[in-house]
Amino acid sequence: MNDTTAAWPLWEVFIRSKQGLEHKHAGSLHAVDAKQAVQMARDVYTRRMEGVSIWVVPSEAITASDPDDKAEMFGPMEDKIYRHPSFYKLPREVEHM
Amino acid sequence: MSAHLSYLLRLGDSSLVLGQRLAEWCGHGPQLEEDIAMANIGLDLIGQARMLLQHAAALEGAGRDEDRLAFFRSDREFRNFTLCELPNSGLEKGHMQSGDYAFTIIRNLLYTAYQCQLWEALQSSTDTQLAAIAAKSLKESRYHLRHAADWTVRFGDGTALSHQKAQRALDALMPYTNELFAPDAVEDALCAQGIGVASFSLYASWTSAIEAILQEATLKMPANQGPSTGFISEGKHGLHSEHLGFVLAEMQSLARQHPGATW
Numbered sequence: 001m002n003d004t005t006a007a008w009p010l011w012e013v014f015i016r017s018k019q020g021l022e023h024k025h026a027g028s029l030h031a032v033d034a035k036q037a038v039q040m041a042r043d044v045y046t047r048r049m050e051g052v053s054i055w056v057v058p059s060e061a062i063t064a065s066d067p068d069d070k071a072e073m074f075g076p077m078e079d080k081i082y083r084h085p086s087f088y089k090l091p092r093e094v095e096h097m
Numbered sequence: 098m099s100a101h102l103s104y105l106l107r108l109g110d111s112s113l114v115l116g117q118r119l120a121e122w123c124g125h126g127p128q129l130e131e132d133i134a135m136a137n138i139g140l141d142l143i144g145q146a147r148m149l150l151q152h153a154a155a156l157e158g159a160g161r162d163e164d165r166l167a168f169f170r171s172d173r174e175f176r177n178f179t180l181c182e183l184p185n186s187g188l189e190k191g192h193m194q195s196g197d198y199a200f201t202i203i204r205n206l207l208y209t210a211y212q213c214q215l216w217e218a219l220q221s222s223t224d225t226q227l228a229a230i231a232a233k234s235l236k237e238s239r240y241h242l243r244h245a246a247d248w249t250v251r252f253g254d255g256t257a258l259s260h261q262k263a264q265r266a267l268d269a270l271m272p273y274t275n276e277l278f279a280p281d282a283v284e285d286a287l288c289a290q291g292i293g294v295a296s297f298s299l300y301a302s303w304t305s306a307i308e309a310i311l312q313e314a315t316l317k318m319p320a321n322q323g324p325s326t327g328f329i330s331e332g333k334h335g336l337h338s339e340h341l342g343f344v345l346a347e348m349q350s351l352a353r354q355h356p357g358a359t360w
Contacts, residue, residue, distance in 0.1 A: 008128070029130050032251070039247065043134035 109149030116142030179332035253314025
């Protein structure tokens with residue numbers, strides 16, 4: 001491999017499987033443009049029949065939460081178990097919900 | 098050797114030898130993603146070769162299987178088109194030189210465009226096994242063509258250097274395409290039986306398909322005399338360039354050192 005990689009932008013790849021309803025994040029790759037990114041994603045992420053539809057998004061278009069904000073962002077949810085729907089009595093016919 | 102067997106070897110060996118050439122890029126591609134893409138294409142071709150050689154071996158009925166045909170025949174017994182055996186480095190350099198990606202891409206463009214036309218026509222072959230192989234391979238070849246066409250446009254309409262390399266590859270390779278379309282006794286016999294396709298009948302549509310891609314790539318169609326009056330290489334008759342021996346030496350050495358080995 002030579003060092004051309006640096007010049008190629010990064011893309012995030014989302015794949016929808018045959019049974020799946022939504023596209024799921026599969027990984028990332030380098031490609032010069034969106035058209036090539038879809039083609040590369042086909043070869044890198046769907047070669048074992050993983051999917052029937054591909055989305056690619058420029059990685060730089062993604063805004064991520066700051067890891068340093070973890071405490072205030074996600075900490076408060078830890079003791080609010082009443083938000084889980086686990087306090088209902090289910091009829092016996094509805095198993096394993 | 099029957100014409101039918103010779104015809105199957107022609108197609109099977111071409112896929113095998115080109116698949117082996119593309120496999121040489123594995124781990125040496127210009128980019129990780131592209132390395133995987135090219136290896137996938139090489140494996141598709143080797144898959145086509147397997148089906149065609151299995152069919153050939155069954156037809157021959159001499160107790161050989163596809164591995165026997167692939168790994169224990171010498172270069173004069175191979176029936177692949179010369180185009181498929183040319184080194185990845187191009188024609189000016191020796192076989193030990195590193196590959197020229199433009200040369201690989203343009204060769205794939207020329208050959209996979211041919212395969213698309215051929216598989217399309219062979220789907221109605223009276224040899225139902227061959228028709229089934231053609232139908233399966235067509236989908237693969239259409240993707241291979243798309244991949245090659247995409248890179249051809251990027252190279253041709255890219256930088257001055259990439260354009261120059263693509264044009265040089267095109268000029269060097271075009272004369273070797275004549276062999277794909279030149280009629281011969283094997284093909285004539287197979288056409289008469291409804292098994293084969295008169296490949297010359299594909300020449301006009303192949304040419305216009307290539308021209309359309311070259312135009313988008315701002316590349317010039319080389320002045321080539323074509324299969325009627327131009328140079329015709331003889332790989333499909335077993336008369337190869339000096340390059341095939343090196344391909345086979347590498348491809349066959351393991352199987353010949355460990356005959357019958359499985360893993």
